[in-house]
Amino acid sequence: MMSEWLDVGAVADVPLRGARAVPIAGGEEIAVFRTGAGRVYALVNRCPHKAGPLSQGIVHGDSVACPLHNWVISLASGEALGQDKGCTPTIPVEVRSGRILICRDAALKLAA
Amino acid sequence: MTHHIQREHLVVIGNGMAGCRAVEEILARDPNRYRVTIFGAEPRVNYNRIMLSPLLAGEKSFDEIVINDAAWYADNGIELVSGDAVTAIDRAARTVTARSGKVVGYDRLLIATGSDPFIIPVPGASLPGVVSFRDLDDVDAMLRAAEGGGDAVVIGGGLLGLEAAHGLSLRGMKVTVLHIMPTLMERQLDEAAGWLLKTALEERGQAVLIGADTAEIMGDGKVEGVRLKDGREIPASLVVMAVGIRPNVALAREAGVAVNRGIVVDDNMVTSDPAILAVGECAEHRGMVYGLVAPIWEMCRALADALTTLPSGYAGSVTSTKLKVAGLDVFSAGDFSGGEACEDIVLRDASRGVYKRVVVKENRVVGAVLYGDTADGGWYFDLLKRGEDVAPIRDALIFGQAFASGGGQADPKAAVAALSDDAEICGCNGVSKGQVVSCIAKGARSLDAVRASCKASASCGSCTGLVENLLALTLGDDVQSGPKTMCSCTSFGHDDVRREIVAQDMRSIPEVMQKLHWGTPDGCSSCRPALNYYLLCALPGEYADDQQSRFVNERMHANIQKDGTYSVVPRMWGGITTPQELRAIADVVEKYDAPMVKVTGGQRLDIFGIRKEDLPAVWADLNAAGMVSGHAYGKALRTVKTCVGSEWCRFGTQDSTGLGVKLERGFWGSWMPHKFKMAVSGCPRNCAEATIKDFGVVCVDSGYELHVGGNGGIHVRVTDLLVKVATEAEAIHYAAAFVQLYREEARYLERTAPWIERVGLQHVKDRIVADEADRDELAARFWFSQQFMQDDPWAERAAGRQRDYLHRPLAEVRPLKQLEGAEA
Ligand code: SRM
Ligand SMILES: Cc1cc2nc3c(=O)[nH]c(=O)nc-3n(C[C@H](O)[C@H](O)[C@H](O)COP(=O)(O)OP(=O)(O)OC[C@H]3O[C@@H](n4cnc5c(N)ncnc54)[C@H](O)[C@@H]3O)c2cc1C
Ligand code: SF4
Ligand code: FES
Numbered sequence: 001m002m003s004e005w006l007d008v009g010a011v012a013d014v015p016l017r018g019a020r021a022v023p024i025a026g027g028e029e030i031a032v033f034r035t036g037a038g039r040v041y042a043l044v045n046r047c048p049h050k051a052g053p054l055s056q057g058i059v060h061g062d063s064v065a066c067p068l069h070n071w072v073i074s075l076a077s078g079e080a081l082g083q084d085k086g087c088t089p090t091i092p093v094e095v096r097s098g099r100i101l102i103c104r105d106a107a108l109k110l111a112a
Numbered sequence: 113m114t115h116h117i118q119r120e121h122l123v124v125i126g127n128g129m130a131g132c133r134a135v136e137e138i139l140a141r142d143p144n145r146y147r148v149t150i151f152g153a154e155p156r157v158n159y160n161r162i163m164l165s166p167l168l169a170g171e172k173s174f175d176e177i178v179i180n181d182a183a184w185y186a187d188n189g190i191e192l193v194s195g196d197a198v199t200a201i202d203r204a205a206r207t208v209t210a211r212s213g214k215v216v217g218y219d220r221l222l223i224a225t226g227s228d229p230f231i232i233p234v235p236g237a238s239l240p241g242v243v244s245f246r247d248l249d250d251v252d253a254m255l256r257a258a259e260g261g262g263d264a265v266v267i268g269g270g271l272l273g274l275e276a277a278h279g280l281s282l283r284g285m286k287v288t289v290l291h292i293m294p295t296l297m298e299r300q301l302d303e304a305a306g307w308l309l310k311t312a313l314e315e316r317g318q319a320v321l322i323g324a325d326t327a328e329i330m331g332d333g334k335v336e337g338v339r340l341k342d343g344r345e346i347p348a349s350l351v352v353m354a355v356g357i358r359p360n361v362a363l364a365r366e367a368g369v370a371v372n373r374g375i376v377v378d379d380n381m382v383t384s385d386p387a388i389l390a391v392g393e394c395a396e397h398r399g400m401v402y403g404l405v406a407p408i409w410e411m412c413r414a415l416a417d418a419l420t421t422l423p424s425g426y427a428g429s430v431t432s433t434k435l436k437v438a439g440l441d442v443f444s445a446g447d448f449s450g451g452e453a454c455e456d457i458v459l460r461d462a463s464r465g466v467y468k469r470v471v472v473k474e475n476r477v478v479g480a481v482l483y484g485d486t487a488d489g490g491w492y493f494d495l496l497k498r499g500e501d502v503a504p505i506r507d508a509l510i511f512g513q514a515f516a517s518g519g520g521q522a523d524p525k526a527a528v529a530a531l532s533d534d535a536e537i538c539g540c541n542g543v544s545k546g547q548v549v550s551c552i553a554k555g556a557r558s559l560d561a562v563r564a565s566c567k568a569s570a571s572c573g574s575c576t577g578l579v580e581n582l583l584a585l586t587l588g589d590d591v592q593s594g595p596k597t598m599c600s601c602t603s604f605g606h607d608d609v610r611r612e613i614v615a616q617d618m619r620s621i622p623e624v625m626q627k628l629h630w631g632t633p634d635g636c637s638s639c640r641p642a643l644n645y646y647l648l649c650a651l652p653g654e655y656a657d658d659q660q661s662r663f664v665n666e667r668m669h670a671n672i673q674k675d676g677t678y679s680v681v682p683r684m685w686g687g688i689t690t691p692q693e694l695r696a697i698a699d700v701v702e703k704y705d706a707p708m709v710k711v712t713g714g715q716r717l718d719i720f721g722i723r724k725e726d727l728p729a730v731w732a733d734l735n736a737a738g739m740v741s742g743h744a745y746g747k748a749l750r751t752v753k754t755c756v757g758s759e760w761c762r763f764g765t766q767d768s769t770g771l772g773v774k775l776e777r778g779f780w781g782s783w784m785p786h787k788f789k790m791a792v793s794g795c796p797r798n799c800a801e802a803t804i805k806d807f808g809v810v811c812v813d814s815g816y817e818l819h820v821g822g823n824g825g826i827h828v829r830v831t832d833l834l835v836k837v838a839t840e841a842e843a844i845h846y847a848a849a850f851v852q853l854y855r856e857e858a859r860y861l862e863r864t865a866p867w868i869e870r871v872g873l874q875h876v877k878d879r880i881v882a883d884e885a886d887r888d889e890l891a892a893r894f895w896f897s898q899q900f901m902q903d904d905p906w907a908e909r910a911a912g913r914q915r916d917y918l919h920r921p922l923a924e925v926r927p928l929k930q931l932e933g934a935e936a
Binding site for chain 2: 013022036
């Protein structure tokens, strides 16, 4: 049996208030975020507005400002905040012993 | 003791806090149920491990921290085998074997072996003089080392490390704390509280190096110092490693008991072997391993219930932390890292050095971080554990129990109304409620007007809320809203923030947020880039740029495109290029498959569609041909457009291309409030469009006309003539003064055109044209700051020296093709 979680790297490899991308071969990218408070989130790396790469935005609190047109997306729910409407899929993510694990199924679905 | 024979034999491995507490709990319920033997690796009775910190600091003696003295073991008929570690468990025979060879049989076995300190595996880690901080022997070793004074290095800026550092300082050592993360105690504190803590420790004379990654412990036969991965070396005769702990599970694992991170136990603390239990830091319950005593006490209660009366079941714990360093009040509890549906309530009081943050989710307190005033820590922790609905006291929650629980006073407006006229509102400026009210009565109808007339809330701003409540109370709906604040994180406007940064000599973003009472823990995408710029401008050469507070383009040194690729614009000084440069650009376009290369409106070449991963290689190739970043992405000098000028043009009056190149070479790299464009035209025909630039030069026979404040963008604005000068040198000197005035006075994201409209051309002329001394000083400040700015960001990245991980994915997932016939 294959494990349910994929180890994508160490928490320390993602800058505080920053993000790194995890491309899925043949599919979309996942953006792995680390907030100033040290919490780790993963979203599909695509803004609900016009597909901006969210991993390149400014992370503040538990949200990210999209680099293209500054929509603010909740890292927890993937929902656009404020006046804007739209939602980016979230990817289940866990931190164990300093490693970031993302949900295997959710990741592989993006490759389809 | 009459039932000796029938009693079950309980053997405890570990004479520490959990093991002994478990025995105490069992004895309290049924003193006759078990015959007890306790093995302890340490050659002494059980003491209060958490008091090792005060012991080190000289605030307590060993006798004062003993929990169970020899009489306790004797009185309760407990056999203590101390100084003899258990080395094996034989589950089939139900025996344990100790190092001395002693073999003891058990009916029930309790493993309470605690944790081992983690020693980072660097060269020199086993040198004499390297100690951990876990037991009495460690403290003795530190005290011996401290006798001679000298330098100590503590690796690890968590709770243990900071307590060790504090103790060693009090013992007369010069202490440096090395912490690999950017924030001290990052697991318990947020960035704001971590910053306050760091500042306080530094004020007490400790050196705190964050982001410090140890490469090696140096020394010949004994410790002599620590070398960091960045090459820095810190001398030390003592090195304390306090980087973390690991559950001590070796015995259990070798005996075949189920072990994960810790020894896996159920709600009754029973392991995978029904005869064996585990408790304390070595145990893992529902996936959690704890490193504090409060949860251990709860575990011990559940364990004793199950072993004597009725199983009650341990359900896991929420924990809180306090730092035991005299005079530094730090408290944290629960989950304060935010998250879905979480709301932060932040109170900052710079004059008292207080930072409080309470995290509320669905009307329940889920976390709290307190710095400087921890009196309400217990209250918040209690609200948190009980999951109490805090909606009725929401507005007053952050002010603490006394205020929030005061019945009718839970409404802050009512609380302000109830204050006496003498009550001090603004601590900084000593303004009473009566004075604020009378200044409102005399016509101050906005926060700003109050600030201007009686100074209340004009300094640190911590009383802004009180003043606003007084305005609302006195005027009702007639309150006028003040000038725009920077963003919703703060009640201050850009100008106030800039003034205070300079006046109070603030040096970092967390410091500004603390001193100016930011209402959010780490700002937002509007204020962070602005603060980063303001600090950069105020502290040239000193402030460490915060890359995470920069927009993507400035972080990546390229312009992001709608498809997530980047465009790359190398600098072409004054719009002049060479065959080599053109060839290098052509090569890059081909080598990296750039879909388009275009001549820009700024007289340069723009290469489009470069992948993030390829940027460093592209830059390396362009660097090799002598080109640097064009900052086409930056709030910085963009292009200096030139025309042909006197060298070729039949109308040219001066060397406009030459001056353009000089300007660009002098001014590139400087960070500004917004982008900044220049142009030099060789005659009034103005082919370089100098009169719609931020700084434009129009050459005439008798010299150079200097124009400022032009903009060709959304609202076209023609420049104002600043002055006419006779020489190139003067033109450059005025340009420097003008740019510096703009850098120091304009608000972030305000170009020169709106800035000049706001402050008036006369103001600019007063400072730059009329006042020669002012002009010279501005220019001098500009050139001073330029010496730190002109590093090609591309070269640094291309060489892989800086943050090159930005360009690499964290990992790549390659799903395996399902092979036919093969099992997945
Ligand atoms: C490439 C270029 C167009 C071209 O192909 O010619 C260009 C492209 C962009 N311009 Fe521009 N501007 C370019 C010359 C201009 C000019 C002409 C000039 O500089 O002589 C202007 C009017 C002059 C002026 O700025 O006053 C101009 C006024 C703007 C504005 C409006 C500024 C304003 O104050 O109103 C913006 C928007 C902004 O900056 O907020 C803008 C923003 C942009 C951005 C950066 C939009 C963005 O944020 O992504 C475009 C980046 C494209 C890219 O990825 O490279 N661009 N832009 C020109 C680059 C010049 C260079 O070599 O660096
Ligand atoms: C300096 C310091 C300060 C602290 N401050 C705080 C604080 O302020 N608040 C807080 O809540 N917590 C604090 N802690 C943590 C707290 O002390 C521990 O959580 C607690 O002691 C854990 O109890 P335990 O019984 O699981 O482990 P321990 O107390 O470590 O006991 C385990 C014992 O088992 C012995 N042992 C290990 N293996 C064997 C073996 N094979 N045979 C025999 N004996 C063995 C060890 O020698 C040790 O004596 C602090 C810890 C330290 C070191
Ligand atoms: S019009 Fe332009 S090109 Fe012609 S002389 Fe003047 S500056 Fe030179
Ligand atoms: S694509 Fe994200 S805001 Fe437009």
